Amino acid sequence: MRAYLTLLRPAQWLKNLMLFFPPFLGGQILSPAQTATGITAFSAFCLVSSAGYLVNDIRDRARDACHPTKNKRPLATGEVSVSRAALLALAFFIGGLALGSRVNLAFIALLSAYVMVTLSYSMILKSFALVDLFCISAGFLLRLQAGGEVFHIVISPWLFMSVFLLSIFLSTGKRLCEHRLLGDGACGHRENLAHYPAGFLEGMMYMTGGAVLVTYAMYTINRHTLIYSVPLCCFGLLRYMFRVQSGQNGDPTESLLKDPTLFAVGIVWVALVAWSIYW
CATH class of the missing domain: 1.20.120 (Four Helix Bundle (Hemerythrin (Met), subunit A))
Structure with missing residues (x-):
């Protein structure tokens, strides 16, 4: 279980708190009417972001094995098989999108865009200088815009x-x-x-x-x-x-x-x- 938890990188879920920046800075974070929707949106982003990390680790497992710190990752050590990691990634992508569909259409569109950016980054775009930095930035901006849509706040x-x-x-x-x-x-x-x-x-x-x-x-x-x-x-x-x-x-x-x-x-x-x- 520790190996699978490491693959999911729960510490990185902190980035998904960007969803709450619009209501927090807009003075609406204490609105009880939006709390449940906000938690659902946050959970959806946590699922698809963990799936993205799984895809990234599958793609980079050979290079990670030669890295001084990343060589301890479960896929690089062989502790978790590629097939199991791929199935887990697929399940998390489907689960995240299904959960996101319960919010609203604008949110699911932004969540889908985040998934596409994440997959494009992991598969090819991270090999290009500057493009990789802008892909990471796009992920944060999509979270920010998604937070605006969930809580109906103009950014x-x-x-x-x-x-x-x-x-x-x-x-x-x-x-x-x-x-x-x-x-x-x-x-x-x-x-x-x-x-x-x-x-x-x-x-x-x-x-x-x-x-x-x-x-x-x-x-x-x-x-x-x-x-x-x-x-x-x-x-x-x-x-x-x-x-x-x-x-x-x-x-x-x-x-x-x-x-x-x-x-x-x-x-x-x-x-x-x-x-x-x-x-």
């Missing part, structure tokens, strides 16, 4: 831009860490790393990090006390860059869960935003 253009740039920023930091960890063998594990010129990923991380701060500030500037969360946002961005440049793990989810400072920043940000909007 602010500044929030859309903030999420887009933040996802590019975090993906770039992760790629930069992979490149440094694997060294000369980086392109053997992830083909697109060979196509990034020296210094490009680092420069891109700095550029998008600054852009995130500007767009988030523009989002908060007309929302009174929310502006006080901007310094906290700046600190969080700098802390993540500090981790990446220090050679620590750049995976966004692991960084949040295993870095006490970043975790504390996240909790304080939620508390500050909640106080600003609801009290």
Whole structure:
């Protein structure tokens, strides 16, 4: 059971909390009428995202076996067979889409688009430089839009831009860490790393990090006390860059869960935003 749970990567379900950003920032997260629908939508995304990770691990099992940390994944070690993983992925895709169909048509369309992006990424698109980063970003934007559809909230253009740039920023930091960890063998594990010129990923991380701060500030500037969360946002961005440049793990989810400072920043940000909007 531990092997199958590892394949499903439940820690990565944190990314699906993006569904709740629109109602949380829109002051409607406490609406009991939408709670059940929100949980259904969240569960649907958890199922299809885990299915996507299964497909990705099936495709990358040979390369993962040569990776210093990913070689412990159940498919890379042979602990779980490819056929069982494929059946589990199919079951989770069908289950997620069936669950999503109970929400509304707009949501199931966005969920289906997420599935297509995920499969396209795992099968071919992650081999292309820049395209892989934009595919990851598309996943976050689809979650954000899906949250807007579930809770009937119009997404602010500044929030859309903030999420887009933040996802590019975090993906770039992760790629930069992979490149440094694997060294000369980086392109053997992830083909697109060979196509990034020296210094490009680092420069891109700095550029998008600054852009995130500007767009988030523009989002908060007309929302009174929310502006006080901007310094906290700046600190969080700098802390993540500090981790990446220090050679620590750049995976966004692991960084949040295993870095006490970043975790504390996240909790304080939620508390500050909640106080600003609801009290």
